[in-house]
Amino acid sequence: MYVAVKGGEQAIDNAHRLLAEKRRGDQQVAEVTTEQISEQLTLAVDRVMTEGSLYDRSLAALAIKQARGDLIEAIFLVRASRTTLPRFGYSQPIDTGSMEISRRISATYKDLPGGQILGPTFDYTHRLLEPGLEDGNLPEPAALGDADDQPAPHVLGLLSEEGLMEAPSSGGQDDEPDDLTREPLSFPADRDLRLQNLARGDEGFLLALGYSTQRGFARNHPFAGEIRLGTVEVEFVPEELGFPIVLGEIEVTECEMVNQFKGSKKAPPQFTRGYGLTFGHCERKAMSMAQVDRALRAKELGEDEIAPAQDEEFVLSHCDNVQATGFVEHLKLPHYVDFQSELELVRRMRKEQAEALREAAE
């Protein structure tokens, strides 16, 4: 039972004033601008956009500044902000095959049409701190190479021609997906709803679950079939126009995981797929999402459901960090009356137990 408390307004106001001063920090130090956050803490912005489920760089940067760099708090702010805006409708599905690529790698195929493109990556760095960054030096300009017009088709499409790779999904290309921002999640959830839920899910939670599948909890050894980063056009059909128009471009990260599958009553031996898609550059998240997507397909593929990552209700009910933090953090709020009644209950039980023991002894 919840019991309201009153009072404390002045203290709350003052706490928020103190927060604002702490947020600004030492005023001898220059204030960080949202442009700086957007340009230089790019990956934090990308994470807040992905898990805040709202593509808007400057709003995400503002949220990060307001939250003092607490990304889950920033994600919460972005989610709250989106509820104040009207929905115009649904985009046409983005076409990641015609992405303007910034990075594109495959761990399964060395020579693939369009090539392996490392792009801006932490991979192959030595993970040694660079003291030079403290002094704020200008980086060496990026090298320029010869750009070609070679198309870069999805890698897994190449394998499916041989029939050893399952289709990207069951269901038609024109199927209307469900939307969990409109209807609350219920179980069992179809893959469209699972992917929507995972796309906004917490990176850390999904990373741990993805990791668990590699360590034997669900036992599906994955390969990174393809990871691509780049910009895609977003198209939308306004009712008043009746034809699709381009709204602009967004950056997305896509990951397709490949898993060997030894076959079951429901499907022959083949390679199966898991899919990850995020806003901005969230590679670790996209990879984990693809692993968990694959693990959650256990029932569909007739696999034994033995591990947490395969448990749809467990994964989907707990991967949203705004819900999770709301429920965990609400424990900070006054529960005085609840606790008083618990206290009385425990005292009474103690007393009853003591009496029972005494009677038994007599």
Next chain:
Amino acid sequence: MQTIINQTGISASTAGFDQEALASARNFRLIMDAMARPGNIVRLGLQKQPVGKMSAGSQMVALTLCDHETPVLLDTSLGEEPVEEFFRFHCGSSLVDDPSKAMFAFLSGVPDADMLSAFSVGTPAYPDRSTTLVIEVDGFDSQPDKGLALSGPGIRNVHYLQVSGIDAHFWKWWPGNASRFPLGVDAILVSDDAIVALPRTVKLMEIA
């Protein structure tokens, strides 16, 4: 640059709300009250030019309740270019021909029995996913002991209503609709800027 617009709204010349947020909140309250008090004549109050054959009241119902998530059906008499454009531009609603797909049906009169029975009545899990009929009529009155005697939730004892310009077979059809509760369609009758709501819970008796 010439503009006719205020700070918060849509140009008056194209029949949207002038003060979108305030007007739709106010209208929502009025429509909700009308639904809660079946048979009450509620004036929405904002004067608007008709768009095609659509009255001010129907426009306000549309601007308040319809958006891109509510497919709309227009009957042949209402389905003219300016009305269609109104729904596409101001509401962002898609227009459908299939009565069972319509969340709202804007009608210049009572459709025939076949069409009436083709509208969506919702599902047991989601009885709210039914069609709401918005029907243009000539006028209302609420003289005692005449016309229709309404009873049911939201009505103390009985409420009398007279509706002019409505095809009488609507009243013959209504009891069947009401008997399917919790399924069934709801109706909003509109005359100029006044509305009367008939939720599916209303029982009607015609007084000779």
Next chain:
Amino acid sequence: MIHKDNISQRQAWMAVLSKAACEELAMLWGAVSDKPSYELLRKPETGLVMVRGRMGGTGKPFNTGEATVTRCSVRSDSGKTGHAYILGRDHKHARLAAEVDAALQQDENREGLMTSIIMPLAEQHEAKLNLHRKKVAATKVDFFTLVRGEDE
């Protein structure tokens, strides 16, 4: 009824307008003389579009997350209606794009405006892309698979 070619031409210029930098668009449109006057049918308004992806990149659609979009509609004094839907929250950008969309529908203006506004914007976008492509191309890599000794 609008002709199909006209729709694809309009889609093309609307795409260019959506990707343009607002300041560039403002400068080029500002330099055009004899502009018609415009009535706002819908003042710039920011809302959301739910962005969809496809399972496996090509399969069944699913909802990925929303994006902010700003829309605006204007009517020119010659009766042409211009619409804009642009990612982000820039009201000025949406307003300018809607005006240019209306102006471009006027047959006698189209060729001139395509040359003075749309082509330069498209070229700027292309130039930015080309530089980006060169930087990306420099990171293209060939991995060699090495044969391990014990395997012969």
